[in-house]
Each structure stands twice: as structure tokens, then as C-alpha cells.
Amino acid sequence: MKPELLKRMVKGPDGVEFEVEPMRDYYCDAPPTVQHGAYIKIVEDFFNWARAESLWILGFGTGCGAIEMRPLMTPRFDAYRYGIQWRPTPRQANLLVISGYLSTKTLKRAIRAYEQMQSPKYVVGLGSCTINGGMYWDSYNTIKCLDQYMPVDLYITGCMPRPEALLAGFEDLKKLIRAGKAEGANQYAERFDWYKANQKQVIHDWDMPDYNW
Amino acid sequence: MHALYDRLKALFPLGELTEQRANLAFATLPVEYLRPALLHLRDQEGYTHLVLLTAVDWLEDGQENCQFQLTYLLNNRAENLDIGLRVMLPREGTTMASIHDLWPTAATYQRELREMFGIDFPDSPGVYEEFILEGWNDIPPYRRDFDTLKYANDSYAQRAGRETRDPETHMKEQLYPGKS
Numbered sequence: 001m002k003p004e005l006l007k008r009m010v011k012g013p014d015g016v017e018f019e020v021e022p023m024r025d026y027y028c029d030a031p032p033t034v035q036h037g038a039y040i041k042i043v044e045d046f047f048n049w050a051r052a053e054s055l056w057i058l059g060f061g062t063g064c065g066a067i068e069m070r071p072l073m074t075p076r077f078d079a080y081r082y083g084i085q086w087r088p089t090p091r092q093a094n095l096l097v098i099s100g101y102l103s104t105k106t107l108k109r110a111i112r113a114y115e116q117m118q119s120p121k122y123v124v125g126l127g128s129c130t131i132n133g134g135m136y137w138d139s140y141n142t143i144k145c146l147d148q149y150m151p152v153d154l155y156i157t158g159c160m161p162r163p164e165a166l167l168a169g170f171e172d173l174k175k176l177i178r179a180g181k182a183e184g185a186n187q188y189a190e191r192f193d194w195y196k197a198n199q200k201q202v203i204h205d206w207d208m209p210d211y212n213w
Numbered sequence: 214m215h216a217l218y219d220r221l222k223a224l225f226p227l228g229e230l231t232e233q234r235a236n237l238a239f240a241t242l243p244v245e246y247l248r249p250a251l252l253h254l255r256d257q258e259g260y261t262h263l264v265l266l267t268a269v270d271w272l273e274d275g276q277e278n279c280q281f282q283l284t285y286l287l288n289n290r291a292e293n294l295d296i297g298l299r300v301m302l303p304r305e306g307t308t309m310a311s312i313h314d315l316w317p318t319a320a321t322y323q324r325e326l327r328e329m330f331g332i333d334f335p336d337s338p339g340v341y342e343e344f345i346l347e348g349w350n351d352i353p354p355y356r357r358d359f360d361t362l363k364y365a366n367d368s369y370a371q372r373a374g375r376e377t378r379d380p381e382t383h384m385k386e387q388l389y390p391g392k393s
């Protein structure tokens with residue numbers, strides 16, 4: 001474990017010494033819980049409509065596909081006209097786009113980012129690499145099937161998918177959300193142990209709490 | 214390049230000169246002459262820039278002389294010339310003297326070589342810190358005896374139904390159906 005994660009004494013700016021245990025102090029240790037729908041369908045439908053029209057993407061790029069997000073968030077393809085915006089931190093985002101291959105090292109960061117996002121949240125996998133390994137299928141450090149490690153609501157195929165494909169994909173995601181079928185976050189909470197076991201199988205230096213939020 | 218080679222040859226036991234381009238050439242020399250040769254090139258000949266330090270694993274060359282080849286590529290900016298000095302090292306328990314005091318950037322290359330090939334540079338700063346990999350638990354992945362495909366299949370779950378086609382025959386089928 002890295003030294004900055006160990007329990008230690010720290011001296012504050014006011015000269016007072018206190019004990020810090022980063023793995024416990026900085027995180028909540030409760031696992032995620034399933035969020036049930038509203039009490040009547042019409043209310044839940046209304047919520048889903050609102051969710052579908054409020055997609056905030058985390059500005060986090062992995063793999064080659066990240067390059068396609070630039071034209072998408074700038075005037076050339078302008079995803080903003082569909083009500084889709086990018087945010088700089090996980091706390092402000094509800095859509096994580098995994099834009100290509102994930103090395104196990106990046107997977108760790110992606111999991112942390114995903115867990116810090118607030119529900120309801122969605123994951124879109126971009127390109128063959130997230131689906132079946134793509135051309136990195138025989139690589140020593142990239143995962144081959146994203147949905148083993150985090151719940152994926154939608155895949156967009158291609159190597160790499162063009163910005164138009166992403167726009168079409170986001171429209172499909174909106175339909176899924178409106179139909180109440182984008183339940184990835186709840187799936188993650190339900191099968192939390194299964195996801196954690198899969199994650200720990202490939203991330204050998206697990207140096208974070210089980211749930212990062 | 215030949216003039217330089219002749220001048221160097223007078224000082225160090227260089228192997229043959231391999232000329233890749235008019236301004237790029239390589240020569241092999243015994244390990245113990247590497248440091249003086251690098252110093253000479255840097256201070257006397259104007260090769261002040263270390264372009265790269267990289268390794269090749271010559272696994273096929275048979276069990277006895279299984280060797281790593283290190284290439285130190287230097288650049289003479291003023292004359293636009295590159296020369297690569299090569300040394301051969303045994304594959305097992307390989308250690309090599311660090312040159313981070315000649316070029317500080319070498320420390321980064323050496324750290325990478327230790328991680329990816331298992332070539333040790335004992336005095337190089339930070340050489341034992343993880344560089345690219347995190348929590349790696351197998352033999353260094355750039356060694357040719359590391360079976361990448363097997364490792365990938367054993368470690369990472371995959372989706373059923375993936376097909377692999379030979380690009381050449383597949384494209385022939387697509388473009389000229391029935392003719393291949």
C-alpha cells in the first residue's frame with residue numbers, strides 16, 4: 001500500500017497533531033443500496049423523463065475513443081443542443097462514457113469515478129474494445145468485457161464510433177431511461193459482491209476502500 | 214558516418230557498422246567500453262542528446278546465447294546525425310550500469326526497462342518504483358518468453374462469440390466472391 005494511504009499522525013496548520021487513516025476517514029464504508037422507483041408509475045415516468053433530459057457526462061476519456069468526444073463537445077457536432085453536457089468531476093456527472101480500451105490501471109480509476117457519481121447514473125461503453133476486447137483482445141493489461149466490472153446501460157459499436165454514432169447512442173440511452181430500463185446503478189447495488197470480486201480479480205494492487213464515495 | 218566510425222574504431226573495439234540511412238548508423242561494442250564510448254561521443258563528438266534507450270529480446274538466437282540487446286541512440290543536433298551504440302547482455306539475472314549521471318533522462322528509460330524486461334540498473338534513481346504497470350504479478354511482459362495471449366485468456370473474462378478472420382482471405386471473399 002502506498003505510504004500516503006497508511007494510518008499516520010499529521011500536523012495541521014495550527015500546530016495540532018491528529019491521526020489520519022485515509023482508508024477509513026475519507027470514505028463512507030456503506031455499500032450502495034438499491035433505489036426503488038416512485039410509489040406510482042406516473043410519477044416514476046415523470047422522473048424518468050426528467051432524467052433522460054438531463055445527461056451530464058463525466059469528462060473522463062480512456063482509449064482512442066476519447067478523441068471523438070472533443071468534436072462532440074465543440075461546435076462541429078455540438079452535443080449540447082441535445083441537452084448533453086460534460087462536467088469536470090464525478091460528483092457533478094451522471095453519465096460515464098468508457099471511451100475505449102481500459103487497462104487494469106485505468107479500470108481502477110474508472111471504478112472510483114463511477115462510484116463517486118450520484119445515482120441515478122448511467123454507463124455507456126464505446127467501441128469494440130469495451131465489448132469484446134477489440135484489437136486489444138490479447139493484451140496483457142486490458143480488460144475485454146466491460147460489463148464484468150461495471151454495469152453498462154448501452155454499448156455503441158465501432159472502432160472507433162464516429163460522433164454521429166455517439167449522438168444516436170445518446171438518443172437511444174434517453175429512450176432507455178424514459179422506459180425505465182437504464183437500471184445500471186441498481187444492478188450494481190444488487191450484484192455488488194459479484195462486481196467487486198471481478199474487479200479484484202484483475203486489479204492486483206487493490207488500495208482503496210470497497211466503495212469509494 | 215564512416216569518418217566518425219573510423220575515429221571511434223581507433224579507440225574502442227567496435228563491431229561492424231550498420232548504416233540504416235546516410236545519417237543513422239548502429240555499431241555494437243562490448244559492455245565494458247560502453248560508458249567511455251558514450252562519454253567520448255557526448256563530450257568530443259557533439260552527440261549531446263540521448264534520443265532513446267531501448268532493449269530487444271533476441272530469444273530465438275538459441276538457449277546458450279539468449280541475449281538482450283540494449284540500444285543507446287545518440288543525436289548530434291548540429292550535424293543532424295544519429296548513432297546507436299549497442300551492447301549485448303545475457304538474459305538471466307541481467308544487471309547493467311546506469312548512465313543517469315550522463316543523461317538524467319536515462320533514469321526513466323532504465324525504470325521502464327527494469328519493469329518491462331527485468332533488466333536491473335541498480336544505481337539508477339527510483340528504478341524499483343512501479344512505472345507503467347500496477348501490481349504486476351508475472352514475469353516482465355516485454356520478455357519474449359512471456360505468453361501474452363495465454364495471460365490475457367487466463368486473466369480477463371471474455372464475451373462468447375468473438376470471431377477472428379484472416380484479413381487477407383476475408384477481404385478477398387468480400388471483394389471477389391467465389392474466386393479465392
Ligand code: SF4
Binds near residue numbers: 128129135136159
Ligand atoms: S474500439 Fe478501436 S478506437 Fe476504440 S479504443 Fe478500441 S481500438 Fe481504439
